[in-house]
Amino acid sequence: MAIVIIRQDNKLEAWTDSLRAKAPDIPIFSYLEKHPKEEIKMAIVWKQPANSLKQYPNLECISSFGAGVDFIFDDPSIPPNIPVTRVVDPVLASDMSEFVLAMILAHFKNLFHFTADQINGVWHPREYRRISDATVGIMGMGALGSLLAQDLERNRFKVIGWASSQKSISGVNVFVGEKEKNTFLSLSNILICLLPLTPRTSGILNAELFKKLPKNAFVINVARGGHLVDEDLLEFINNGHLAGAGLDVFHKEPLPGEHPFWKHPKIHITPHIASVSDIDSVIPQLLENYRRLAEGLPLNNTVDGVKGY
Numbered sequence: 001m002a003i004v005i006i007r008q009d010n011k012l013e014a015w016t017d018s019l020r021a022k023a024p025d026i027p028i029f030s031y032l033e034k035h036p037k038e039e040i041k042m043a044i045v046w047k048q049p050a051n052s053l054k055q056y057p058n059l060e061c062i063s064s065f066g067a068g069v070d071f072i073f074d075d076p077s078i079p080p081n082i083p084v085t086r087v088v089d090p091v092l093a094s095d096m097s098e099f100v101l102a103m104i105l106a107h108f109k110n111l112f113h114f115t116a117d118q119i120n121g122v123w124h125p126r127e128y129r130r131i132s133d134a135t136v137g138i139m140g141m142g143a144l145g146s147l148l149a150q151d152l153e154r155n156r157f158k159v160i161g162w163a164s165s166q167k168s169i170s171g172v173n174v175f176v177g178e179k180e181k182n183t184f185l186s187l188s189n190i191l192i193c194l195l196p197l198t199p200r201t202s203g204i205l206n207a208e209l210f211k212k213l214p215k216n217a218f219v220i221n222v223a224r225g226g227h228l229v230d231e232d233l234l235e236f237i238n239n240g241h242l243a244g245a246g247l248d249v250f251h252k253e254p255l256p257g258e259h260p261f262w263k264h265p266k267i268h269i270t271p272h273i274a275s276v277s278d279i280d281s282v283i284p285q286l287l288e289n290y291r292r293l294a295e296g297l298p299l300n301n302t303v304d305g306v307k308g309y
Helices: 012-022 090-108 111-120 143-154 177-187 230-238 279-295
Strands: 002-007 028-030 040-046 061-064 135-139 158-163 173-176 190-193 217-221 242-247 267-269
Touching: 002 012, 012 028, 012 279, 040 279, 061 279, 090 111, 090 143, 090 190, 090 217, 090 242, 090 279, 135 143, 135 177, 143 158, 158 177, 173 177, 230 242
Parallel strands: 002 028, 002 040, 040 061, 135 158, 135 190, 158 173, 190 217, 217 242, 242 267
Antiparallel strands: none
């Protein structure tokens, strides 16, 4: 019974070495090295190559290295009826919360503008906004959204949320479902997307949604690039309805050099770094699920294949 690690980035070796160091009793293989495919029971993956999982005839669990699992379900070749798990990590959630707080305050205090002014040698004082001036709306009230809401509320922000089912978070009014979505949007001066990417949420950040936001709303997407219709965002920023956007995720990553987001003065880009899985924090829960699998116990943090989260 063995584990295979599948990643298409420069972290494959680091994760493989760290897992081996933490669990020397478990056979752990990188997918790039020769390994006994019939012995693989668990695959731990991040944006795996298409068709890479169907080569393991005895696979019993597919685990994401992070909170997202959309890339797993996007692969039509994944074996059916195999449990999929994800990471639920307090460090990941805390990192996300800190990033979003920084993005909001940079917008409120004009730090994006002042950075550009410095480069251009321009002295241009601007009026700033205060925490009390706006309502922050969070789309998606799972582990990441709930912690963010609590952190923002503790920092004196007025916070509201939108979710598919009722959530109880002290100091935060959570709107539920399609019936309450428009009211939620109409109150959100800062809109943050933390939704899982599913067929229902793909393209949700579109013209129809933007027109329901208050004028001069600011949009932050730290979920998945697939949530955003790029052309609609550009239209609503250019026509003056939206004040701008902070984007950490994109349809194609790295973002192609010719994409209009790069040079737009009101769109602020970061390279998918809002929160990154921490090796020391994540490895124990990956190994715990391996041991639970070996003992025939229920796995932690399994994903609903129908809902996609």
